[in-house]
């Protein structure tokens with residue numbers, strides 16, 4: 001039995017992504033099952049209910065994927081991916097992008113590998129470790145950041161790896177990596193104070 005019926009996942013996601021195709025819906029359902037099961041024994045996310053996981057984690061990530069659309073070419077680094085947000089939903093939504101999920105905590109990286117394997121995500125790979133440890137010449141068109149602690153340090157690492165743009169899913173646009181300019185800043189649905197910000201290399 002899935003944790004939530006697909007019809008319920010679809011209606012919870014409606015403010016963030018609509019319409020939603022049946023392949024994506026079934027992949028998200030599989031992802032949710034894994035997340036709930038793993039989260040019961042190892043702490044991957046502080047959000048505990050499946051409904052909130054769908055709204056907050058899947059919804060915000062898919063909202064970014066849909067709104068950025070053509071602005072998401074080539075390669076993407078999800079810095080501090082945690083349980084896969086926003087990188088995994090973006091990889092599911094846009095199979096033409098090659099996504100690297102970077103996560104320094106082993107238990108979360110192990111979960112990410114399981115997600116990639118179970119969902120058959122051929123356009124995603126997992127980097128276990130801090131992004132600062134990636135080969136120095138490894139650059140990405142886009143770097144995404146969501147809820148990463150020590151934002152100043154994370155922004156510097158993001159700026160060093162992004163050849164084109166950084167995407168922030170956060171409460172504030174007060175900080176950006178040096179040399180980047182805000183191109184768009186959209187409020188996330190069902191939230192008063194969370195924004196999807198895109199900043200390009202100036």
Ligand SMILES: C[S@@+](CC[C@H](N)C(=O)[O-])C[C@H]1O[C@@H](n2cnc3c(N)ncnc32)[C@H](O)[C@@H]1O
Nearest residue numbers: 080081082085103104105129130131146147148
């Ligand atoms: C609060 S979690 C958020 C995870 C996810 N982005 C989300 O929105 O649910 C932040 C994650 O970033 C990881 N992290 C922080 N700095 C990192 C770095 N420099 N390289 C790789 N992972 C990092 C931490 O291990 C942690 O799992």
